[in-house]
Each structure stands twice: as C-alpha cells, then as structure tokens.
Amino acid sequence: MNNILSIFKREFMGYFTTPIAYVFIVIFVFLNGIFAFYLGDFFNRGQADMAAFFAFHPWLYLFLIPALAMRLWAEERREATIELLFTLPITMGQAVLGKFLAAWAFTGIALVLTFPMWGTVNYLGDPDNGVILAGYIGSLLMAGAFLAIGSCISALTRNQVIAFIISAVVGLAFVLSGFPLVLDFFSGWAPEILVQAIGSFSFLSHFDAISKGVIDLRDMVYFTSLIAFWLFANVVIIEFKKAE
C-alpha cells in the first residue's frame, strides 16, 4: 500500500512539474465548453441539464486520454528508468496500479474543474443534481477505462507516438462497438448472441445509461472489470517485456 502511494505521489506530482498538467486541463475544459455550447446546442435545448456536456466526453477522451496515458510506460522504457523502478522493492502490480491511479486522479481533477458548467446550469435553471452527479461518476469511470487501455498499450512500446495512435484506435473500437458501423459488419454472418455481445462492449451505451442518471450495477461492473482486465494485461506485458 505504501509503495502504491509512493509511486502515485511521484507520478501525480510529475504531471505538475511539466507543462502537461496545465495544457491538458486547459484544453479539456476549453473543449468541453466548445462542444457543449456550440455542437451540443446547450442554450437552445432549453433544458436545465448537462446532457449536452456529457454527450461529448467519449469523443473528447478518445484522443485526450491516450495523450495522457502514452507516457506512463513508454517513457520509463525510453529513459531506462524502468530498470531503476523494478530493482526497487516493489511488485509489478503496485507499480501499474500506482501509475494508473495517479493518471486517473489527474483526470478526476480535470473533470472537477469543469464545475463552472455545473454552476451555469444551476444558475439558469433547476436541474436534477443527482443526475448530474451520476454523469460525472460515469464520465470518470469511462475515463478510467480509456486510461487502463492506454496504460497497457504504452507498456508495449518505447515510442510514445505509437502508444498514442494504437490506444486511440483501440479506444475507438470500444466506443463504436455499439454503432451500426461496427455491428453491421458482424450481423450478416455472426450469430445474434455474438453481435449482441459486441454491441454490449460499447462505451457509449454504458455511459449513456449512467449519464441519464441510471446508476445500474451492470454498467459500473462493466467499466470496473474493463479497467481490471486492461491493468492485469498491463502487469503481464510489463513482466514479460520490462527488460527489452
């Protein structure tokens, strides 16, 4: 536990000693505003909720989270600090978890900093703040899933650009798997149950449900097990490839 905390602290502080933190937060908050107000037609919808805000999160995360996750392991490899890290008395799991949690907490902060949006909605109308809270929880869980994917893929390479691109593509597959674009590809020949299974892997459908205020256990389990799976894969990859 102490080791996870030490690694968490180092990683987390690391975001703020470089410009990464500020660039990421500013862009995240700014794009959220743009998307919600212009693309999401926030005002003209005439509804006191944040649906227009949350609707764009999967797309925002799709390229912002890989940018955050790509350095997690690729940089350790490139700088050879991975040798330093894994000759310290820690386990792979502690290192993977510490790094992941740091990145996740950082996304959490970026998310919290969108509070002016929440303030605006509350100023203009009388929204259901429970639904909004659910939206934030759902968004954070989805960010965690994107991050776990990104962290795992970052462990495969020492090149951050490659890590970024592959993470974004895998993320895209998860976002789109509920869309006809992907499902039509399978529905012609694959058994119905497989098509449904693929459809049920979609970030969008699970996230939509939560952000509408329906905190269904299945959606929570979906995201947490996805995070667990990718982090486990991350540990396995590091174990086998750390010295390469």
Next chain:
Amino acid sequence: MDTLVSVNNLHKHFGAIKAVDDVSFRVNQGEVLGFLGPNGAGKTTTMRIITGFMAPDAGSVTLGGDDIVDAPVAAKRRVGYLPEGAPLYSDMTPAGFLDFVAGIRNLRGKEKNRRITDTIEKTNIQSVLGQPIETLSKGFKRRVGLAQAILHDPEILILDEPTDGLDPNQKHEVRTLIRGMATEKAIILSTHILEEVDSVCSRAIVISAGRLVGDGTPTELRARSRWHNAVTLSVRVDNGKEVQATLSNLPGVQSADLVSQKDGLARLVLYSTHGQSISTTVNQVVRERNWAVDELYVEQGRLDDVFRAMTSKLL
C-alpha cells in the same frame, strides 16, 4: 565473514547469443568485487539478473538468504543498485527523487531525514538539490544515482560502471566513497578501468563472452601476467645486443628484449619463466660484468596485459 551474494551457474540467452554462460561466484561482507570484462562480455546482463531486473534462463542468485526469483521484494530490499548509465527521472529534482526512493525503501520520519541528509553529504550533491535532474552535469547525475543506491544503507551494493564519464577528481571522490563503505558491505562494481581495480577492489573476476575466465585478488591476477617479475634494465653500453645475448641465457629468463638503443644507453626487458624471481640473478651478472646501470626494476605484472590475455583468447 558472511557470504552476502551467491551466484550459482547463471545462464542467459538472447536468441542464439549466450550472454551469460555458467557464471558462479560469491561475495562476502567486507569484499569489493571488481567485475571486469570487455564491452558486451555480459557484465551488465549478469548485474541485471542479480538485481532482479531480468530473470535467468537457469541458475540462481541468493542475496543475503533471499532468492531473487522466489522472494524478489525481500531480496531487493537488501540491495542498492546503480544501473548502467545511471538512469534517473529527469523531470524530478534530486531532493524529490531521494524522497521518492526513501518512501519506497520504507524509510520514515527521523530515520528518513537522517538517511537523506547523510547520503546528500556523502555524495556531495547539496548544491543541486533543487534543480531538475535533466539540467545537471553528467558528474552530478552519476552522484544522484549513487545517492539513490546507498540511501537505505544496504548490505549489498551493485554498481554498474560507477565512475564512467566522471573527471579524475570525481572518480577519486567516488572511489573514496566506495572504500569508505567497504568494510560493512558486499560491493560489486563493474568497470573496464583497470586502475580502479587496484585502488578499490579486494578481488576481481573477469568475464569474457559470457564466461568467467578469471577470479582472484588483483595481486594474484597480476601474477598471471607475462610481465610478472620481469626485469626492466637500462645499461650504459654501446652494443646492447651483447648484453641481450648474455642475459637471455640466464636460468629463469625466458627471453630478453632490447627495447631501445641510443646515445650509449641500452634498455632491455627480461621476461621470467613462469613468473619466477630473476632479479637476484640478473643483479649478480650485472655486477660481475661491471656494467653501468641506469635503472633496474622488477615489474609487478600488468593488469591490462592479463585482461587482454584472458579476454582475447576466447574471441
């Protein structure tokens, strides 16, 4: 003295290349083991296996009673390690970095402060504590790496080329630091600087193409040199060839080389057979013949010579 590091029949392949081929050795408390070998001989790979960064294909490593594969965390607690090139988190400051390492090394409160202060003093990095590591000179980076390795006062210290890239003063400082810690620890340091073996190591092993080819104290290793007990002699004569002919027939002298002959001064090197002492015999002949001797001294043997002989015959 306790055996702290025990390396048993280590093997490691990379594809078809045998990087480490049946290497075994032990290091006791109080010993400083010099790990010699040409570049690419397998020094770094062996060190990476000992410190648990790589798993061996076969063989085992025990560090103070803990097996590095079966009990990696316990074994790693006992070790301070400076990896090759001293990699560091370049965006951190030395102060932040040492704090991080202290956390992982389970140092807390007063003990932590004491250890950090002590280490900073020993490695002489006070002046750069607040600067990002990426802005430091090579010498300071190396010292921060060393600080990280000795922070928890480990019983075993493994240093991969600790003085590489340092200037002569810094080299001297690092060697003094290592010597100062030698009595209570088992230290392994890899190097290809042979003077380093003389100045800090109590024992040296030589590795070539993954195989262990030599193991002994610097004096023992030097005795294997063809220079061991060789005599260098300068005589004031015009015809050095005559001196050479006389001396090369002496018992115990394997051969005599006439190194130079100018301005009435002949300089010769007499190699001894099997390293036996020949200086007395040579001295006697010199006196009998009444040669005017400018210099006469006995060679101890040359480590670089032994090193070359050991590591090139396998190539």
